[in-house]
Amino acid sequence: MFLGGGAVVLLLAGLAWRRRANGVSAVQAGDREPPRRVVVIGAGFGGLQAALELAARPDVDLTVIDSHNHHLFQPLLYQVATAALSPEDIASPIRGILPVSDRTRVLMATVTGVDTKARRVLCDSDAVSYDELIIASGSQPSYFGNECWAAAAPGLKSLKDALGLRQRILASLEQASDIGNAAERTRLLTFVLIGGGPTGVEMAGSIAELTRQMLARDYHSNPAQARIVLIEAGPRLLAEFPPDLSDAACRALATLGVEIRTGARVTGIEAGKVQLHDETIAAETVIWTAGTAATPVAEWLGVKPGRGGRIAVGTDLRVAGHADVYVIGDAALAVGADSKPLPGVAPVAKQQGHYVARAILRRLQGRRAPAAFVYRDYGTLAAIGRHKAVAKFGPVHLTGFLAWVTWAVAHIFFLIGFRNRVMVSAQWAFAYATNDRSGRVIVGRSKLRSGQPPVPKPGNSVMPPSTNSVAPVT
Numbered sequence: 001m002f003l004g005g006g007a008v009v010l011l012l013a014g015l016a017w018r019r020r021a022n023g024v025s026a027v028q029a030g031d032r033e034p035p036r037r038v039v040v041i042g043a044g045f046g047g048l049q050a051a052l053e054l055a056a057r058p059d060v061d062l063t064v065i066d067s068h069n070h071h072l073f074q075p076l077l078y079q080v081a082t083a084a085l086s087p088e089d090i091a092s093p094i095r096g097i098l099p100v101s102d103r104t105r106v107l108m109a110t111v112t113g114v115d116t117k118a119r120r121v122l123c124d125s126d127a128v129s130y131d132e133l134i135i136a137s138g139s140q141p142s143y144f145g146n147e148c149w150a151a152a153a154p155g156l157k158s159l160k161d162a163l164g165l166r167q168r169i170l171a172s173l174e175q176a177s178d179i180g181n182a183a184e185r186t187r188l189l190t191f192v193l194i195g196g197g198p199t200g201v202e203m204a205g206s207i208a209e210l211t212r213q214m215l216a217r218d219y220h221s222n223p224a225q226a227r228i229v230l231i232e233a234g235p236r237l238l239a240e241f242p243p244d245l246s247d248a249a250c251r252a253l254a255t256l257g258v259e260i261r262t263g264a265r266v267t268g269i270e271a272g273k274v275q276l277h278d279e280t281i282a283a284e285t286v287i288w289t290a291g292t293a294a295t296p297v298a299e300w301l302g303v304k305p306g307r308g309g310r311i312a313v314g315t316d317l318r319v320a321g322h323a324d325v326y327v328i329g330d331a332a333l334a335v336g337a338d339s340k341p342l343p344g345v346a347p348v349a350k351q352q353g354h355y356v357a358r359a360i361l362r363r364l365q366g367r368r369a370p371a372a373f374v375y376r377d378y379g380t381l382a383a384i385g386r387h388k389a390v391a392k393f394g395p396v397h398l399t400g401f402l403a404w405v406t407w408a409v410a411h412i413f414f415l416i417g418f419r420n421r422v423m424v425s426a427q428w429a430f431a432y433a434t435n436d437r438s439g440r441v442i443v444g445r446s447k448l449r450s451g452q453p454p455v456p457k458p459g460n461s462v463m464p465p466s467t468n469s470v471a472p473v474t
Contacts, residue, residue: 035061035103036364039121039130041111043071043094045346046329047136048416049353056101059364063105063128065121069093072159073415075346076424078199080162082169082206083439084431087159089423092416111137114300116322132324132360135297135311136353139330139344142293142308149269153194153288156203165287170442172284173211177219183282189215189226190283192274194266195290196232197239198382201249203289204230205384208256210437229259229281231274233290236262238382238390240343245390248399252388266290292344294331301325306333307341315372317356326359328352334373342375346414351375381407386432 038054040047043066051064073090080087095106109123114133121128141155156162169191176188191207193200211226230237230253236246237253237260250260261276268275273282291308298305301319306312310333311319317334319325328334329349334342342348355373362369379393381403389403398406408428415421431437 035059036360037061037063037129037131038134038360039063039065039128039132040134040136041065041121042136042138042329043068044074044136044138044329044349046349046353047134048094048097049350050134050136050328050357051098051104051353053354053357054360055104056099057103057361060360061103061105062101063107063130064094064098065107065109065111065123065128066094067108067110068158069095069106069108070159071097071416073411073420074157075411076415077156077159077162078203078206080159080439081156081165081203082210083166083437084206084210085424085427086439087163089420089427090415091159092420097416111300114325116301116325119324130324133326134353134356135300135325135327135331136329136349137295137297137331139292139294139308141288142291143288144291146269149288152271153269153274153286155288156199165285166439167442168285169207169210170440173214173219174442176225177221185225186227187272187282188284190229190281191227191285191287192229192231192281192283193287193289194231194269194274195288196230196234196237196260196262197289198380200230200232200289201237201253202383203287204228204258205253205256205388208253208258209385212257213435213437214440224257226257227259228257229261229283231261231264231266231276233265234262241380241382241390241392242397245392245397245399249382249384249390252384252390252399255388256385292330297327297331308333310341310344316359316369317352317373326356328356334375336375345380347378348375381410383407 036059038060040051043051043064047064048071051062054060054062070091070093076085076090079085080090098104098106107123107126107128109125111121111123113122115122119130121130121133141150141157143149154161154164156165172188176185179185179188193204208228212223215221215223215226236243238246238249253260264276266274267277269286272284273280274286294309294311297311298309301311301322303311303319310331311327312333313319313327317326317328317332319327329352330344332352336342352373355370359370379391381389381391383389383404387401387404389407391398391403391406412421412425415424427438
């Protein structure tokens with residue numbers, strides 16, 4: 001009986017404790033702050049990195065806004081433009097990358113402004129409220145005040161741009177094969193790239209390989225008929241690389257037949273021709289790879305832009321006067337340990353995205369903010385062609401085959417998603433074994449005239465080109 005009475009007492013005490021604990025929990029739940037509303041503008045490298053670390057958190061309501069529904073691996077965009085890869089090989093739907101959660105929203109829209117007083121992001125179809133805002137909207141082409149050049153010299157920034165350039169390059173080869181006029185054939189087979197950074201170097205090498213392969217095999221023509229001209233206003237190509245790697249890149253391009261014009265300034269661009277100080281180059285295809293500027297973030301926030309339209313941020317990547325706004329990636333003017341602006345490349349954006357996500361989570365947890373952001377440079381690479389690349393890992397410089405293999409492995413590793421890694425690996429393996437490219441399909445038929453872009457007909461899927469790109473490894 002004593003044991004039975006003791007068991008009843010313990011049971012009653014347990015029920016009372018449980019009821020009391022449930023009451024405390026209910027009070028705590030009632031007092032708990034609502035989830036923090038975090039909005040990320042842009043699903044590039046930086047925005048996606050931040051979103052991945054904030055998604056599915058119980059204390060975060062996340063909204064990702066992008067004008068496209070996919071994340072794009074821009075370092076390989078030039079390979080889509082030159083028929084080496086398919087668009088879906090380097091792009092993945094944003095919704096498929098982020099973990100499934102009721103607290104995560106993806107909005108395909110164009111941002112038109114930010115109301116910092118009301119804490120709202122203004123879109124073309126909606127207005128999204130925020131407590132914390134991460135702007136990772138990237139960059140757009142900069143023609144250094146000559147915006148009228150854009151129509152004749154498109155850049156490479158999106159899948160639409162890449163497909164438009166692919167259409168133009170392949171159509172030029174087709175039409176050149178059926179023209180008897182020597183001068184017109186030369187113009188159709190001349191490709192001019194303006195800007196000797198990583199994008200210009202990689203694009204020039206890839207076009208050189210593509211045209212020589214196709215002219216010799218598909219058209220039974222002399223590969224030397226194709227002319228690829230790479231123009232750089234500075235004294236050398238790949239200015240951000242050490243001089244020995246710039247020289248190695250020049251030698252590799254020369255073996256592919258690329259004409260390199262350093263110290264050459266473009267004074268005018270019209271449909272079908274490029275004007276230098278003392279020379280006019282007639283060319284059907286002109287590609288702008290010379291520069292980029294930030295998206296209109298300064299206009300959104302009502303602050304003064306810095307160099308290239310970028311927004312000056314502090315060591316915590318926040319905008320002065322806007323404690324709840326972070327700017328990262330190409331849109332941010334952040335300073336490195338050497339007091340120089342950090343480059344607008346993928347590794348910087350990814351590390352900044354990680355830092356900002358960590359800072360927000362620490363604030364939510366009531367912990368001290370992380371130390372100042374410090375960029376860690378793990379290396380930069382640029383591919384020039386088959387077995388040709390340059391790479392810099394601190395004091396270690398690589399060229400040739402070893403650099404090329406390193407470049408390929410690094411880019412496959414950092415691609416988003418297992419499928420993309422498999423598909424790119426398979427495409428590259430096929431191209432290596434057969435020396436062929438599988439994407440040589442022209443969709444629709446457009447007549448190129450006087451350098452004008454193809455004009456789509458109703459129901460035609462031809463996409464006219466536009467904008468620019470960045471290539472170093474992540």
